[in-house]
Amino acid sequence: MKFDKVTVLGVGLIGASFALAIRKEGLCRHIAGTGRSEQNLAKARDLGIIDSYNLDPSASCIDSELIFLSTPVGTFEDLIKKCSTSFRKGAIVTDAGSVKGSLVYKIEGLLPSHVRYIGGHPIAGSDRSGIDSSNAGLFRDALCIITPTEKSDAEALQVVTDMWKSLGSKVLQMEPETHDRVYGAVSHLPHVIAFMLMNTVHDIDPSYLEFSGQGFKDLTRIASSSPELWRDICLLNKENLVPMLSLFQKHLELFRKYLNDSDSLSIEREFAEARKLRDGIGQN
Template identity: 45%
Template sequence: MDGKYKGLKGYSSLYFEKIAILGVGLMGASFAKAVRKLGITAKICGYGRNETTLAWAKENTIIDCYDTTLSGLAKGADLIILATPVGTFEKLAVEISPFLKQGAIVTDVGSVKGSLVYTLEGLMPKGVHFVGAHPIAGKDQSGMKASSDILYKGALCIVTPTDNTDLTALETVKALWSAIGCSVKTLTPEKHDEIFSSISHLPHIAAYAMINVIAEISDTFFEYAGKGFKDTTRIAGSSPDIWSDICLLNKENITSHIGIYIEKLNAILTHIKNSSKDGLIKEFDNARALRKKMNDCLHSNIEDCIDNV
């Protein structure tokens, strides 16, 4: 890529003259702060719906410049990050593709891959490469004011190449997330969506549902909520726009997994109705043992965990 390399130990070729970020919210702004701290780019530019918000980001040195047009944002960009809700990716890719320069890399921070990766690959002009990425990081708060230059530090980042992925672009994206502080692993887009439907998407849906259940029983009960309830439902504070897109784009996996969840709830419901303490103990003991196994797994090799999913 063009420009004089400023230097980053261990990543001698990792430098971008211009990084363009579509969506300067929690994920996009945290990415901007992380790459600025590394010193691997000359310019970080942002794009979003709210010019006032973008101006604030520039004033607070999250970004160096912003543009309210995709043509202006894309001009001269070596790396383009899609950090808007995943439901907007395809439309943005269509609109930005005529302005992308040869050799540019387009990647993302979205938590749905599957067919979306193949769609985005197909929308890239010749000489421009898409590489899907999903850093497993976030907060229950949204927006750039909640962003942090260490949001991704120590996180797992899943990269989802296909048979058509350019190998140089792939290695660049992997090196980028490694430099930011992530542990980088590779999955097919299909396997990614199957896994994260169960361990991420379903829990978010359950948390949203739990809050709505309590409200339906009596919203006055919330004032009695303790740490356990707050911990269990923390992720219900996540962005509805982001999570509605995720549900619709990964609907086949999610509907299947919700069905299994309902079956497990019904099994517990049956044991309670039948006053079956043995049945309840069996269900709870099994869950506790699996929770311990998961905890042990998180402290070992993630690939071993994936092989057993």
């Protein structure tokens, strides 16, 4: 047994799946949960996802060797502030936040010196949210990005790395700033696009949606993601996301010009370049 007590801050899709996974792998004796909804926490306890819960996040962190932050990233700073006096000596704090960058350094600055923080981001979300969609295998065969800094404790880094490997994830290290550029491009920008496409079709005629095929459904699946979660992610990574949106807009503007001019050569070239790049990453 690696941990005697683990606290999951935020028992939603990610937090509940994490709890199920570490229990399945025998990594923990007692899993404590905390969150905003007592109904949800009681359900998680009744389902055996967590062993106990406390609506006070600070109280739920007492005596925990590992604290796992899986609330929307916009809540991290406040939660750390609330809980910082109750973390035990040597406790490891990690998270599943989709944004790292300056947030990692802020969390490091907020924590007392006897607490060790390692930023993490399992690439295993879903458009679905909540414990009903949770499963112990969510992180298996998925990437998990770990974002240590110069301040990171080597032992804590090893513990967090080994833990994700035990859950079947492929662990990669990245600088916090690099993480935010990478996921700005391949996750945050695509989410904004999917949300905005839905709102565009709404303005054209929402009744058209009943005629959509698989391509549309696949493309817009992530538009079913949590508005609150993605609001936070976008705001915390706006430094990267705003210029990436501008670049995407430039591509669209250029394409619209080609189309307006019936410039078939340029249109086919644009599509061919896109296809070549897409083919390179595989179908699934």
